[in-house]
Amino acid sequence: MSQQKQGATAKDAVALLTADHDKVKKLFHEFERCDPAHQGLKHDLAQQICLDLTIHAAIEEEIFYPAVRAETGDEQRVDEALEEHASVKELVEHLRGMAAGDSELDGTLQKLRACVEHHVTEEEQAMFPSVRQSDADLVALCEQLMDRKEELEHEFGAQPVRGNNTAEAEGERSATGQAGS
């Protein structure tokens, strides 16, 4: 696991995108550790993963990848990343339509995790180092990424993910009569 990156205070596009990767990896890990009895919480975590990935893919596609193309000239790498995003989006779409307790939730999440991990490795080991070596203004790009991310979070009504204490979170669900929603 990579070291903790700066989150909202990241001042460089690569650091910002890497922090997004770390966050989603953490959510996948949390999902896997989740007690199978807590289907409502598993469903919420899956939806949070879907939301984070949707926003991350959008800011990469709208802002970061065009800059990578322009600054590194590496069309093939960007095209491959876009293909990987398409696979991620298909799985996200599938997950979005699932209710809590859906028998396909775990299997689809596993596929999504494998897909995302592969994509993250490609970006962190190849694309990011190459863009760091280019003349790209990563600080200016970071500003643009953060602005767009904020807009999208607002648009999608993003809410902070539940706390790490799954039992406690599940207890809160039951107390508010939302279990299994």
Ligand SMILES: [Fe+2]
């Ligand atoms: Fe990424």
